[in-house]
Amino acid sequence: MNADLGNGWTLVAPEETEGFHNTVAMVSAYFSLLEHNLVLLLPFLGFDPSKRDLKSFIGDRWGMKFKRVFPVDSNNPAKAHFDALHRIAEEYRNTYGHGGFDKFGSSILFHMEGVGALPAVLSDIRDRPYFSFTPIDVDDFEGIKEIFDAFDDWVNETAAQLAMKWIKGGLDVYYDDHFRAQVKEAMRSEDDFMEMLEYHVYKVDQAADMGW
Template sequence: MADKMGRAKQLNPVDPAHERIAKKLKGFTPDFPEGLDLWLMSSSRPETKAFPVPDLVLFLLRNLMGWPWQGPGEKKRWTVFGSIDGEPVGFELRKFGFTILRSTDPKVPQSRIVGQMQSALKEVERLLEPYAEAQVNQGEVLIVNRFSEFEARYRFFRNLADQAYAKAKKPPRRRRAKGGIVGETGGLVDQLNHVASASREGFFHSTAMVDSYFSALEHRLVLLRAFTGKPLKRGELLEIMGSKWDDKLKAIVPVVGDKQGELLLGRMRRIKERVRNPFAHGGVENDGGSLFFHLPHIGAIPANFSRFSDSVRFSFLPIEADDHSETCVAFDELDAMLSQGALVGPHRLVDAGVDPSFDSETLKRYAAAVAGGAAELERFIRVWGHEWECHANMDY
């Protein structure tokens, strides 16, 4: 075994958690036949849901049980190996999935191995919970950059809405009569139905677009917070992630005191309250527009009175073409605001797909890369991308 090998400190039998783990893994020992070639062992991949976080297997067997290990290697990140009831066994994280290595004529049932491991891993997770919470509070975490996915979803629905509203402005297609002869377009009713159908389709896509945009926006703002390089206080990351979208925005862009920025923020809030919230929360409008009280001898009156004129339900079609266009203009203006000035560099890191870490040292690296100018920023992105590709493809 040419790769690096070693043993970690074994379980402390006095620790109750360690004692429970040891009982769960009865029959598991770090003994492995000397000279046995791992390549000669049979391999199989359990269902991915059986071991959703395979690196915890390495932590369990190497760090807690003291099993020998090796790695990384060609197309594999690590291998840890030992014995179960005297039979050699190994666990390996390969490019194409978590793999269990067995002897060519195993006697121990595979189901037993999987069952014992799953039971022990539950104890490991309980053991690690306090540590994980402390790491999160200190900002010692990474967030996967999924901005391109959120952005693509938003653009997808925006394009569909644009097409539908454009279709509503065009006359309906001529009917094709029998024999292939093109007839006249339908009458007034057919034309009205065409406009109503296309506009309704645009309304559906536009509301989906709005919801998608705000999801992308919140994700984007969290990423930008990291790439600005500003240090985080203890617990601040959780506060940021739990804050409202407009508070996230104000933490990134100095909107307060900027007349244009404040106007744009007001328009965004109106879109959020008028469109996104009602359709995302079962039609509930925060100002009472979805509630009607009974006025004796008169009838049902909206609880928000004349403010009902601003409700999405005030018109026959909740989102008309003009509403959609105004929304798109606001979104475009905010996109421009989040990618110019001091945010040019941070936005480039977001757009490049860099997964941000929030620890103090990495934040300093982001700040230095942004301050170094365009050339330094592109160099940083190339290096990060190369390291990411090597890790993802397990090209070590």
């Protein structure tokens, strides 16, 4: 048994270990996309380069980006989504992006003779009193996915519906005065915005086909 353990924890709990790795990868990928989209949303949500430095914004942490794009003080849905995402970032993204070492002292290693140091996670006794060798289970995965889906639905359908149509269409985004003025004018109605979007799609396709 010791030899098997020494060959890797995946031999003991293969499905749980694979699920853990996939969940951490999902979380990392999601926050990378979130930061990307927050930058792309700027021209559609009143970005003013004379008051905010674009380069500085790009270098901000995801939480700062979020709060500048979706103010959390005056927008209760934004605050609720931010808090949910922040918890996931702290518990999963930051912890496992730093070698499984979290800020709350719940990550430990215990030593097994003939095997070495094995990782374990202690829960909050007031919440779920248990310890686990695999820090993420099916319920964790489903809960994370629900939070991500809820935020995506809010952005796509409520908070930035038209802007997300542009971004999800894969079109370039510009931060100059001309583009921001065009966007501001077009966003007065969905029909005007869709006309602008379709025109830009046409221009991109024309350039790709070299049909000048």
